[in-house]
Amino acid sequence: MNPVRIRIAVSLLVISLFLFLFCGGEKISSYLSFILLPFQFVPALIRALTNPAVIFIIGLISIFVVTLIFGRVYCSFLCPLGIFQDIFIALSNKIGWRRKHSFQKPRDLLRYSILGLIIITVALGSMSLVNIFDPYSIFGRIITQFVLPFFLWIYNVVVNGMKYFHVYLYSKDTVPVVMSALFINLSFLILIVTLSLRHGRLYCNSICPVGTLLGLISRLSFFKFAIDKTGCNACLNCVTVCKAGCIDTQNAVIDQSRCVGCFNCLDVCPQSVVSYCPAVKNREGETWSPARRGLIIGGVAAAGSALLMITSGIRNLLRPVHAAAAQPITPPGSISRDHFTQACSACHLCVSVCPTKVITPSFLDYGMSGLLQPLMNYPESFCEYECNLCGRVCPTGAILPLSMEEKQITQIGEVDLLKDKCVVYINHQNCGACVEVCPTKTITFVNRANILYPVVDNQYCIGCGACSKACPTDPKSIIVKPNAVHKKAVKSLTKDTPIQQKSAIPQDFPF
Amino acid sequence: MAQKQKTDRREFLKKGLSLGLAAGGAVILGKTDFLQAKETAKSQPDLVAVKNGEPDAMFKKAMSLMGGMGQFIKKGQTVAVKPNIGFPRKPEVGATTNPILIKAIIESCYQAGAKKVYVFDNVVTPTSGNAKNCYQLSGIEDAARSARGIIVPVDDFSYQEVTIPGAKTLKTADVHRLILDADVFINVPVLKHHSSTHLSIAMKNLMGIVKNRMKYHLIGLDQCIADFCLYKKPDLNIVDAYRVLMSDGPDGPRDAKDADVQLKKTLLMSRDIVAVDAAATKIFGKNPEDIGYIKIGHQQKTGNMNLNELKIVTYSM
Numbered sequence: 034m035n036p037v038r039i040r041i042a043v044s045l046l047v048i049s050l051f052l053f054l055f056c057g058g059e060k061i062s063s064y065l066s067f068i069l070l071p072f073q074f075v076p077a078l079i080r081a082l083t084n085p086a087v088i089f090i091i092g093l094i095s096i097f098v099v100t101l102i103f104g105r106v107y108c109s110f111l112c113p114l115g116i117f118q119d120i121f122i123a124l125s126n127k128i129g130w131r132r133k134h135s136f137q138k139p140r141d142l143l144r145y146s147i148l149g150l151i152i153i154t155v156a157l158g159s160m161s162l163v164n165i166f167d168p169y170s171i172f173g174r175i176i177t178q179f180v181l182p183f184f185l186w187i188y189n190v191v192v193n194g195m196k197y198f199h200v201y202l203y204s205k206d207t208v209p210v211v212m213s214a215l216f217i218n219l220s221f222l223i224l225i226v227t228l229s230l231r232h233g234r235l236y237c238n239s240i241c242p243v244g245t246l247l248g249l250i251s252r253l254s255f256f257k258f259a260i261d262k263t264g265c266n267a268c269l270n271c272v273t274v275c276k277a278g279c280i281d282t283q284n285a286v287i288d289q290s291r292c293v294g295c296f297n298c299l300d301v302c303p304q305s306v307v308s309y310c311p312a313v314k315n316r317e318g319e320t321w322s323p324a325r326r327g328l329i330i331g332g333v334a335a336a337g338s339a340l341l342m343i344t345s346g347i348r349n350l351l352r353p354v355h356a357a358a359a360q361p362i363t364p365p366g367s368i369s370r371d372h373f374t375q376a377c378s379a380c381h382l383c384v385s386v387c388p389t390k391v392i393t394p395s396f397l398d399y400g401m402s403g404l405l406q407p408l409m410n411y412p413e414s415f416c417e418y419e420c421n422l423c424g425r426v427c428p429t430g431a432i433l434p435l436s437m438e439e440k441q442i443t444q445i446g447e448v449d450l451l452k453d454k455c456v457v458y459i460n461h462q463n464c465g466a467c468v469e470v471c472p473t474k475t476i477t478f479v480n481r482a483n484i485l486y487p488v489v490d491n492q493y494c495i496g497c498g499a500c501s502k503a504c505p506t507d508p509k510s511i512i513v514k515p516n517a518v519h520k521k522a523v524k525s526l527t528k529d530t531p532i533q534q535k536s537a538i539p540q541d542f543p544f
Numbered sequence: 545m546a547q548k549q550k551t552d553r554r555e556f557l558k559k560g561l562s563l564g565l566a567a568g569g570a571v572i573l574g575k576t577d578f579l580q581a582k583e584t585a586k587s588q589p590d591l592v593a594v595k596n597g598e599p600d601a602m603f604k605k606a607m608s609l610m611g612g613m614g615q616f617i618k619k620g621q622t623v624a625v626k627p628n629i630g631f632p633r634k635p636e637v638g639a640t641t642n643p644i645l646i647k648a649i650i651e652s653c654y655q656a657g658a659k660k661v662y663v664f665d666n667v668v669t670p671t672s673g674n675a676k677n678c679y680q681l682s683g684i685e686d687a688a689r690s691a692r693g694i695i696v697p698v699d700d701f702s703y704q705e706v707t708i709p710g711a712k713t714l715k716t717a718d719v720h721r722l723i724l725d726a727d728v729f730i731n732v733p734v735l736k737h738h739s740s741t742h743l744s745i746a747m748k749n750l751m752g753i754v755k756n757r758m759k760y761h762l763i764g765l766d767q768c769i770a771d772f773c774l775y776k777k778p779d780l781n782i783v784d785a786y787r788v789l790m791s792d793g794p795d796g797p798r799d800a801k802d803a804d805v806q807l808k809k810t811l812l813m814s815r816d817i818v819a820v821d822a823a824a825t826k827i828f829g830k831n832p833e834d835i836g837y838i839k840i841g842h843q844q845k846t847g848n849m850n851l852n853e854l855k856i857v858t859y860s861m
Contacts, residue, residue, distance in 0.1 A: 193701065199660070201696040203676045388674075415670045419798075456762055463836075465740025466761040469794055470670040478739060485740060499670035505762035537788075537806035538596050542858045543826040544851040 036296035036309075040109055044116040051113045055176040055385045056184055062386045063425040070428035072096065072111060074243045075167040075378055077428075083376045084430035097250065104251040104258070106294035108237055108244055114168035115237060115293065117175070118229035122276055125230040137232070137278035139291060140239040148245045159402035164379035165217075166242050171225070173380030174218045174405070178394070181385055182207050206390045209413060213396035214405055233276035238291040248290035255311055258292055258299075260285040264306040271298035271307050361398045361408035362496065362515040365416065365443040366424035366432040369518040374403035377431035383407060383423035389414045391498070392423060406431075409445070411513050412501035416445075418472035441473075444522040446496030446513040448475065450489045455510035457486050467500035467511050474525040476500055476511075487511075492523045588615070589857040590848075591814040591823055597861035599786050600648035602811040606782075607652060609857050610813055616780050617728050619657030624726035625649055625693065626778070628734045628749050629665035629684050632677040636800035638789035640678070641734045643687035645784050645811070649732060650691035662722050663688040664696035665752040668795075696722060703755040710844070711771035713764050718755035723776065731778035731817070735785040735808075735824045737793030741765055743828060744794050745821045746781040747773055747837050766836030773817055773846040781820045785810040785827050818847025819854055826851070 047069075054065040070076050071092030080089040096107055108115045151162045164170055185207045192202045228235045237244040260271070262285040272280045275298055279291035287298075298307045360370065364383060367373035383392045384407050393410035395403075409416060418441060424434040435443060452458040457465075461484050468476045468487055475494040478485040489511075500511045592609045594602040607613055617623060627641035635643055646663065653661045667678040675697035679685040688695045703718035723729055733749035740761075741748055747769050751757045753776075760768040789796045791804045810827055814820040818841040822832035832838045832849045842849040 193699075196702075199694065201694060203674070203697045204699050206674075460764075462764045463740045464761040464765065466758060468739050470668065472798075502670040503668075503758065505758035536809075538809045539827060542593050542595070542856075544593075544823055544856060 035300065037300045040296055043110050044119065047111060048113055048116040048120075051172065052176065052180070055173065055382060056181050059386065059388070059422055062382075063422065066382065066426040066428060073169040073428065074107070074112075074247070075163060075169055075429075076380070079163075079376055079378060079429040079431075083372075084433060086430070089428075096247075100247050100250045101253060102255045104254040104256060104289060104292055104294050105244065105247045107247055108234070108293040109295045112168050112237075112243070113172040114225070114241075115234070117172055118225060118234060118236065119276070119295075121226055121229040122233055130230055133273040134233050134275050134278055136272055136275075136281050137235070137238075139279075139288060144239050144241075144245040144248075147240060148242045151242050158375060160375060160377060160379070160406070161402055161404040163242070164377075164403075164405050165221075166240060167378050167380075168237075168241050168243055170378045170380040171221055173382055173385075174214075174394075175222050177208060177381040177385045178215055178218045179222065206388075208384060208390055209393050209410060211394045211396060214394040217396070217405065233278055234293055235278070237293055238277055238279070244293075251292070252289050254289065256309055257289055257311075258287045258307065258309050260287060261306040261308065264304050266304055268303060270301040270303065274298060274301050360515045360517065361395060362411065362446045362513060363519075364392055364407070364409060364423045364432050365440050365445050365495070365519070366421070366427070366435045367445075367519070368433065370399075370515070371517075373431050374399050374406060376429050377403070377406045378429050379405040379407070380428070381405075381407060382426050382428070383432060386422050386426050388420055388422065389417050391416050409498065409513075411498040412504070412509050415498040415502040416496075418495075418497055418499075442495065442522045442524050444495050444516055444520040446498075446515045447491045447494050448489055448496070448500060449512050449514050450476075450487060451510045451512070454506055454508065455487065456506055457484065464505065466503040466505055470499040470503045472497065472499060473522065493525045495522050587611075590816060590854040591812065591819050591851075591856045593810065593812050593823060593827075593856065593858045595808075595810045595858075595860050597809060597811075599642045599645035599784065599811065601861065602786075602809070603645055603648045603652070603782065603813075605859055605861060606811055606813045609859060613652045613656035616730070617653055617656040617658050620659045621657070621727035622725070623653045623658045623661045623728045623730060624722050625653070625661060625663045625688075625730045625732055626723075626749065626753060627663065627665060627684055627732045628736075628744070628752065629678045629682050630668045630752060631795040632667075632681045633796055633798070634681055634800050635683050636787065636805070637796040637798075637803045638734065638736055638787040638805045639794060639796040640682040640684065641732050642784045642786050643683035645782070645786070646684055646693070646732060647687040647691045649730065649782065650688060650693040653728075653730075654692065658728070661691075661693045662696050662726065663693045664698055664720070664722060666698045666720070666755070666757065667752075668757075700755065706775055708771055708775040710774050712767055714760070714768040714771035717759075717772060717775065719776070720753050720755070723753045728780075729776070729778045731781045733781070733783055734787075734789075735783055735828060736789040736796070737791050737828075739793060741769070741837065742835050743821075743825055743830065745783055745824045746778070746817045747821050747841060750776070750778075766840055769837040770840035770844055770846065773841055774844060777817055777846065779815070781812075781814055781817050783812040783820055783824045785812065785824060788828060790828075816847040816854070818842050818849050819851065822849035822851055823856075 050065055050069055053061050054069055071088045074096055077089045077093040080086060081093050154162045185205050189204045192204045195202060225236055267282060272282055276295060277291050277293045279288035299309055363370050363373040381394055384394055391410050391414035392407045395406060395408045398408055399406050421435050421437055421440040424432045463485050465485055468478060473493045473495055476487050476489055479488050496513045498513045501509050501513055504511050588611045592606045594606045627646050629640050631639045633639040650661045667675050685695050702721045704721055704724060705716055705718050707716050708714055731746050731749055733746045736744050738744040750772050751760060785808045788806050788808045790806050796803050812820050812823050818838060821838050825832045825835055838849050841847060
C-alpha cells in the first residue's frame with residue numbers, strides 16, 4: 034500500500050464529508066457533525082474545556098495520541114483547511130505555477146508568538162484570535178461564505194431556468210452577505226490560496242496555532258521521518274516534493290515540528306534512504322533538546338490555558354467590556370451572551386445550516402472580544418419555532434443542543450411593542466400581522482370598538498422575532514430586545530379541551 | 545306573497561330586458577355561440593350550496609348544479625387554481641383548503657379540456673412558512689400532483705405590477721404572472737376564523753396572489769382586500785367549508801387535536817365573490833354586514849351580499 038495514495042484517498046473523503054457537513058441539509062449536517070467534529074482540534078478542545086462531552090474528550094485525546102505516535106498526520110489527513118491547501122498545491126503542480134518546493138527556515142518567532150498570543154487572549158476571555166486563526170473555523174467560513182452560496186446560486190439559477198420548461202421546484206434561501214465579515218474571510222481565502230500556491234504549507238507551519246501546537250508534540254513522536262545520510266545521493270527529489278519545506282538535506286535532518294506527514298518524500302526517494310520508522314535510534318544528538326524545550330513550553334501553555342479557561346471569574350474580570358449599545362441576540366441554546374462569546378470559534382456551521390438564515394455572521398457586534406461570531410439577524414429573518422438544528426450541529430458547545438420542547442420555551446429575548454409606531458394604535462385600523470405569526474400566543478388582541486389592538490404578554494415570549502419580521506411598518510413597531518442571559522418562558526396552554534372535530538352540519542342553509 | 549310576486553315580476557322584466565339586449569348585441573356582433581351560452585346561463589344559479597357529503601362528491605354535485613365545468617373552461621385553456629396554503633398545517637386543522645377538493649377540481653379541469661392546471665399560493669413566511677413546508681404538510685402538493693396539477697412554489701421574481709382602477713387605498717399591486725397569464729382563474733379558499741378580519745374566505749384568499757401582502761396590513765386590510773377585487777375577480781369561487789376552524793385563525797394550532805374545528809361538510813360555489821363570502825359568513829354563523837371587506841365589496845359593486853336577491857340552489861347529500 035502506497036501511503037501517499039492512502040493519504041489522498043482519506044483526505045479527499047474527509048474534505049467531501051466536510052462539504053456535505055456544511056451544504057448537505059438538516060439530516061446530513063447533524064449526523065456528520067457528530068462524526069467529524071469531535072476530531073477537530075479546536076472545537077474538541079473548546080468543548081472539552083467548557084462543556085465536556087465524552088466523545089469530544091475521546092476525540093481530543095486521540096488527536097494527541099495519534100500525534101505522539103505518528104507525528105502531525107492530523108494536518109494531512111483530518112484538517113479540512115490542510116486538505117483544501119493540498120488541493121491548491123496539487124493544482125499549482127499541474128498547471129506549473131510551482132513544481133518544486135525547497136527547504137525553508139523555520140519561522141519560530143512568528144509561530145510561537147501567535148500561539149502564545151492566542152493562549153493569552155483566550156485566557157483573558159477573548160476568542161477573537163482563535164477564531165481568526167483556527168484552521169477548521171477558517172475552512173468553515175470559506176465554505177459558508179463562498180462555496181455554499183455558489184452552490185445555492187447555481188441551484189437557484191437552475192430552478193429559475195426550469196420555470197421556462199414548466200417545471201417548478203423549490204428555490205433555496207442564501208446566506209445574507211455581511212460585508213465586513215466577507216472582507217475578512219476573503220482576505221483569508223486569498224492569503225491561504227496564495228500561500229499554498231507559492232509556498233506550500235507555509236500557513237500551517239508558520240501561522241496555524243494548531244499546527245504549531247501539534248508540532249511541539251510531534252517532536253516527541255514515536256514514528257519519525259529520517260534520512261539515512263550514507264546512502265543519499267543528494268538528488269533532492271524529497272525536497273522538491275516537501276510541501277512543508279522541512280527537509281534539510283545539507284544536514285540530513287527533517288524538522289519534525291513542521292512535517293505535516295504527507296509521505297510524499299518516502300514515495301519519491303530513488304535510493305530509499307528516506308524512512309518512516311520508530312525513532313529510537315535517532316534519540317541521541319541535537320534534536321533531543323528542542324523537543325524537550327517544546328514539550329515544556331507546550332505543557333506549560335496547555336496547563337495555563339486550561340487553568341484560565343475554567344477560572345471564568347478571572348476571565349470575566351479581565352474580559353474587554355462589550356462595545357455597542359445594541360447588543361446582539363444569541364441563538365437558543367447558547368445559555369447567555371457570555372457563554373456564547375467565550376465558546377464560539379466562529380466556524381459558521383450554524384450559519385450554513387440555519388433554515389431561515391436568521392443566524393448571520395457578525396463582525397464587531399460582540400466587540401473586539403468576539404470577532405466574527407454569529408448573531409440572530411432580526412428583523413431580516415426570524416427563528417423557526419420548530420427547529421433546533423444550530424444546537425445539534427455546534428461543535429464547540431457555544432450553542433448547546435436543546436430538545437424541541439426546551440427550545441420552544443427558551444427565551445432568548447423579549448418583544449417590545451412600540452405603540453407610537455404601530456398602525457393599529459396610530460390609525461385605529463386592523464392589522465394583526467404580528468398576532469398571525471406569533472407561535473407562542475405572546476401577542477393577543479384587545480377589542481375596542483371593533484378594532485383589534487395587539488397587546489404583549491412577555492412571559493410567553495421566546496424572542497423568535499416572527500412578529501418583527503411580519504410587522505409591515507418601517508421602522509418596525511415590534512422589536513426583540515436581547516436577554517443577556519437566556520430565560521425560560523411559560524408555555525401557553527391551549528384552551529381547556531375544545532370540542533374536537535365536532536360535527537356541525539347545518540340543519541338548513543341559513544339563506 | 546304580494547312581495548314575492550313583485551320581485552318575480554321585476555326580475556322577469558330585468559332578465560327579459562338584459563336577454564334582449566344581449567341577443568341584440570350578439571346578433572350585431574355575429575356571435576351566436578355567445579347567445580346560446582347566455583341562454584344556458586339564464587337557467588344557471590348565482591350560487592350553489594351543497595352539504596353533508598365528502599369534499600370531492602360535494603364539488604361534483606355543485607358543479608353539475610352549476611352547469612358543468614365546461615361553462616368555465618374551454619378546450620386548451622390554462623387554469624390557475626388558488627387554494628389557501630398559507631400556513632404549514634395539516635388538513636385536519638382547517639387552516640388550509642382540503643386537498644381532496646383540490647384534487648377533484650384539477651381532475652374536473654382536465655376533463656373539461658384544460659391544457660395545464662397550476663396550483664399555488666404565496667405563503668405567510670414567518671411561520672415555519674416556506675412554500676415547501678406549507679405545500680407538503682397541507683397535503684395539497686401530493687393531491688395536486690396525483691391529479692397532474694402543476695404545483696408552483698412562488699418566488700419574488702414572477703410578479704408584475706398592475707394598477708387597480710377605482711381603488712380607494714390599494715392603487716397598485718404586484719400580481720403573480722400565473723394569474724395574469726392563465727385563461728381561467730379558480731379561487732378555492734377555505735372558510736376559517738381570522739384574527740384580524742374576523743373571517744378568511746374568498747376575497748381574503750386573493751391576498752395570496754400578490755407579492756407584498758403585508759402592505760395590506762399597513763394601509764388597511766378590509767379596504768385593500770375589497771380594492772383588489774376591482775382589478776381581478778376569479779372566474780369561479782369554490783369555498784371549502786368542510787372543516788371550519790372556528791377560532792385561533794388564520795393559522796390555527798400546530799397540533800390538529802387542539803384545533804377548534806367544526807365539521808360543517810358544506811361547499812359553496814359562485815361566480816360572485818362577494819355573494820359567496822356572504823353565504824359562507826352565514827354558514828360560519830356571522831352576519832355579512834359585520835365583515836368589513838364584504839360590506840365594502842358590496843358597496844364598490846364587486847358583487848352582491850344580499851343573498852335574498854340571488855338565485856341560490858341548495859342541495860343536501
